[in-house]
Structure formats: C-alpha cells, structure tokens
Amino acid sequence: MGDFKHLVIAKFKDGVVVEEVLKGMEKLVSDIDAVKSFEWGQDIESQEMLRQGFTHAFLMTFNKKEDFTAFVSHPNHVEFSATFSAAIEKIVLLDFPAVLAKAPK
Amino acid sequence: MGDFKHLVIAKFKDGVVVEEVLKGMEKLVSDIDAVKSFEWGQDIESQEMLRQGFTHAFLMTFNKKEDFTAFVSHPNHVEFSATFSAAIEKIVLLDFPAVLAKAPK
Numbered sequence: 001m002g003d004f005k006h007l008v009i010a011k012f013k014d015g016v017v018v019e020e021v022l023k024g025m026e027k028l029v030s031d032i033d034a035v036k037s038f039e040w041g042q043d044i045e046s047q048e049m050l051r052q053g054f055t056h057a058f059l060m061t062f063n064k065k066e067d068f069t070a071f072v073s074h075p076n077h078v079e080f081s082a083t084f085s086a087a088i089e090k091i092v093l094l095d096f097p098a099v100l101a102k103a104p105k
Numbered sequence: 106m107g108d109f110k111h112l113v114i115a116k117f118k119d120g121v122v123v124e125e126v127l128k129g130m131e132k133l134v135s136d137i138d139a140v141k142s143f144e145w146g147q148d149i150e151s152q153e154m155l156r157q158g159f160t161h162a163f164l165m166t167f168n169k170k171e172d173f174t175a176f177v178s179h180p181n182h183v184e185f186s187a188t189f190s191a192a193i194e195k196i197v198l199l200d201f202p203a204v205l206a207k208a209p210k
Contacts, residue, residue, distance in 0.1 A: 005146055007162050009114065009199060026206045037209040041110055041201030045173070050198040057112050057199045059164070061209070068150070092197065093155040094114060094162045096146030101131045104142040104166070 003036065004068045006060040007094045011053045016087045018042075018056070025058065028080045034067040035060050053090065061098075068095065108141065109173045111165040112199045116158045121192045123147075123161070130163065133185045139172040140165050158195065166203075173200065 012018055022040070029038040040058045043051050062068040071077055117123055127145070134143040145163045148156050167173040176182055 005144075005162070007112075007114075009112075009197060029207050035207060037205070038207035039110075039203045039205050041199070041203045043199040043201050045170075045200030046198040050196070052197050054197055054199060057110070057201060065150075091155070092114060092157050092159055093151040094146070094148040094159060095150030096148050096162060098144045098146045100142070100144050101127075102134050102140060102143035 004062040004065045008058040010091045011089045034071045037061045109167045109170045113163040116194045139175045142166045
C-alpha cells in the first residue's frame, strides 16, 4: 500500500491575505508529525474555463490512512480548519490512497 | 525552482469504464519522457459535500514548465484529451509550480 493523500483545491474570498493563510498551513503541517510531506501551488497556466475559479492546490501526503485520520482529528487541525473555512469562497476535497503509476527515475 | 505539476480532478459520466480510461492515461504518461512521474487516486474518504461529485484526482509531475508545455502539445496527449473529454461529466485543471513546504524525511 502506498501513500495516502489529502488534496484540497480552493478559491479564496476577495480581500483574504493568502500568504497569511499559507503561513498558518505551513505551521500546521510542520507541527504535526503525522504529515509526511506537504506541497502547494498557485495555478499560473490553465485556462480560466478549465480551472473554474479555483486558484490554489494543497497536497498533503501521509504514510498511511491512519496518519491522515490522526491529522484530521488533531486539535491544531480542527482549529485551523475553522480559520481556513472562513477564508475560502469554494473548495473541493479529495482523500485517496495514491497509486504511483509512473515513478520518478 | 521545483517541479511543475499538472493536476486534474474529474467526475466520470455514468457508464464509463474508468479502468479503460486509466489504462490509456498510464500508457500516455509512460510513452512521453517529459512526464517525470504520475500518481492518481480515487476518493474514498471525504464527505460527499466536500468532494462535490468529483471522484478522481490525477497528478503529473514535470521537472520544469517547458516539459509540461511539451507534454500538452504532444500528439499523443492531444489525441488522449479528446477521448478523456468525452468520458467526463466535470473537471477542474490546475497547473502550477509546486512549492515543497514540508519535505519527506
């Protein structure tokens, strides 16, 4: 069994200082050992029609599903989620066991 | 500068054999050297409300944006995109330089 992934795509509300939200998220994942790695990005390339207003992707990786479950119920995550929810206009979450179909050489 | 990522989240139409679409996608990325790695997953965890009907995530990684651009215009990708578009009910694409905020130990 491979890694378990927690993927969030979001559009922030007007006026939100995204850098501050990101700072909070980086602190969150660095404070919680269950999070194996964390990557994020801001769309710069796709056509507006295809990104449908979403601008940011956040991808957390866990060694196993149990680590993800521990992360979700961690008090720091519960607290951060409330802040994050207030900052976003729309969001999609997907949580899945990752299949590595082509590995980096 | 880190990796460049191409993220697709999708909901397939009723009746689509997802395994066949996946087989085509795996062949596509294995045939094109510009694709550094490819992971995908099917959501098993998040609440229906939060995944908003989306079921699958596909994440391709490139060493640099130019490799992504080469992939997008590759004839095999152009051909596959037509097949893929016919199979999906909805989709969001995000293309971004990835920021690795927490690296795996």
